Amino acid sequence: MASINYAFKEISCKIVYYGPGLSGKTTNLQYVHQKIPPQTRGELISLATDQDRTLYFDFLPVNIGKVHGFSTKFQLYTVPGQVYYNATRKLVLRGVDGLVFVADSQKSKMDENLESYQNLVENLLEYGYNLNKMPLVLQYNKRDLTPIIPVEELEKALNPQGLPFYEAVAVRGAGVFDTLKCISKLVLDQAKRKQLFPKREIEIKEEETHPAGVSQIPLGEQMTVVADSSVPVESQPTSTVITLVEEKPAPIPEEIIPQPLIALEKTQPGVELKIGEITGGNQMKAEMPVTKAGPTLISWSAGKRTKPKGFFLWRFFKQLFKR
Amino acid sequence: MKQDDLVIYEEQIEQIEKTLRRLIKDAQAKCVLLVDKDGHLITRQGFTQSLDTTALAALLAGSFASTREIARLVGEPEFSVLFHQGKKDHIHISLVGERTILAVIFDDRTTIGMVRLYAKEVSESLNQVLSSEKPEENRTESENRPETDSEYAASVETRLDDIFSDKT
Ligand SMILES: Nc1nc2c(ncn2[C@@H]2O[C@H](COP(=O)(O)OP(=O)(O)OP(=O)(O)O)[C@@H](O)[C@H]2O)c(=O)[nH]1
Ligand SMILES: [Mg+2]
Numbered sequence: 001m002a003s004i005n006y007a008f009k010e011i012s013c014k015i016v017y018y019g020p021g022l023s024g025k026t027t028n029l030q031y032v033h034q035k036i037p038p039q040t041r042g043e044l045i046s047l048a049t050d051q052d053r054t055l056y057f058d059f060l061p062v063n064i065g066k067v068h069g070f071s072t073k074f075q076l077y078t079v080p081g082q083v084y085y086n087a088t089r090k091l092v093l094r095g096v097d098g099l100v101f102v103a104d105s106q107k108s109k110m111d112e113n114l115e116s117y118q119n120l121v122e123n124l125l126e127y128g129y130n131l132n133k134m135p136l137v138l139q140y141n142k143r144d145l146t147p148i149i150p151v152e153e154l155e156k157a158l159n160p161q162g163l164p165f166y167e168a169v170a171v172r173g174a175g176v177f178d179t180l181k182c183i184s185k186l187v188l189d190q191a192k193r194k195q196l197f198p199k200r201e202i203e204i205k206e207e208e209t210h211p212a213g214v215s216q217i218p219l220g221e222q223m224t225v226v227a228d229s230s231v232p233v234e235s236q237p238t239s240t241v242i243t244l245v246e247e248k249p250a251p252i253p254e255e256i257i258p259q260p261l262i263a264l265e266k267t268q269p270g271v272e273l274k275i276g277e278i279t280g281g282n283q284m285k286a287e288m289p290v291t292k293a294g295p296t297l298i299s300w301s302a303g304k305r306t307k308p309k310g311f312f313l314w315r316f317f318k319q320l321f322k323r
Numbered sequence: 324m325k326q327d328d329l330v331i332y333e334e335q336i337e338q339i340e341k342t343l344r345r346l347i348k349d350a351q352a353k354c355v356l357l358v359d360k361d362g363h364l365i366t367r368q369g370f371t372q373s374l375d376t377t378a379l380a381a382l383l384a385g386s387f388a389s390t391r392e393i394a395r396l397v398g399e400p401e402f403s404v405l406f407h408q409g410k411k412d413h414i415h416i417s418l419v420g421e422r423t424i425l426a427v428i429f430d431d432r433t434t435i436g437m438v439r440l441y442a443k444e445v446s447e448s449l450n451q452v453l454s455s456e457k458p459e460e461n462r463t464e465s466e467n468r469p470e471t472d473s474e475y476a477a478s479v480e481t482r483l484d485d486i487f488s489d490k491t
Pocket of ligand 1: 025026054055078141142168171314
């Protein structure tokens, strides 16, 4: 199961690639390892036989950065597909948050796919996990070979619930990222449903107390800003600048920029947030006083964007001057 | 699901790290790692800069899981301690409570006996911290905010699109 660390603001989820021997599970991870930015991943660890068959697992850690202020990590694992290795395969499933079932599309492999799927259900049951509640995505791999099983037939046999599925040629990378994106999304959605992400609370650390510090706050959301209480009062700055960013801004007509995009809703009594400069049409600087001992709490939310009063008059004059 | 997610709070980490530092000092170890049985690193102390601790955590959990399974197959209730002896460095792995693994890496400045003694000693206090009452209010998040949720979904999607992409 996912691990959440509030101290390090980290969430870590485990995704397991399952499926029959030689279906291409390891190939999926190798492709991901090769293609994603090196700073977002660790080393690919493969515990394999001399013939490159997975013996215990492959492991690839991926860090996708901040989601909800939490550094979000995925640990990608593959199991050994060979029937013989069920003991180790089962161990890899422990604590799984999401599954990718990699099926081999070749005509001759239908039985192996079914057997592996059955084995998955059994192994999950032994841990007391319910496959119906587990995020699961199917991948029909090796679509480049002939003869292959038509997708409809694979769907009927392996996916009666109608879960997301992707056709893939993992050796060339086709379908690999679509599959991974889909399962990551499902796993994060599940984490959110389980309310693993905490109340939106961010700490302004020292390095973030200059204008470069950006606290992203989507339009309409509230956020509590806490000054760093670990810094002694006397050495705390008297004010700190935060940048409020409206993510995903709708195209903003130039004329509307003078209107503050983010309206202050309420603050702790006695604390005033000084609204500062607006940049890029979707960002606004604000100055937050840090004069008290301990944290300063400020709740605020992005304001609804409306045309400023006098907007039409202003445009009228603007057009007048253009002439 | 049968098993809960592992949630670690700030107050816990402080105490855990303090305990681990004490272990390093008392046992004269090089470094220690505390790992979730599912392979997630909880925290580490000591000289770990040169180590790939993420990979190490996954491998330690795997190694421990397989050892346990071996124990079960030969009819042992549990091998509660695992010890790997190297030329220079050695590693002592033990279970803390039900779901956490403590790994101590040490060299010949100290002995396995010392490490075992202190690892056992701190295990109890670590377990206490790990199983202590969690502050509930930390997890509240208002529900039913469809706008917010869809915006959240959109931001996650962009992130995933950016990183999980074929363009190198
Ligand atoms: N033609 C073709 N070959 C593929 C494809 N995907 C993987 N392969 C090949 O299939 C073989 C097995 O791939 P692996 O990724 O090692 O299979 P696996 O599922 O990890 O197998 P186990 O570790 O035994 O469970 C390798 O030779 C791959 O190059 C594909 O889409 N098309
Ligand atoms: Mg493999």
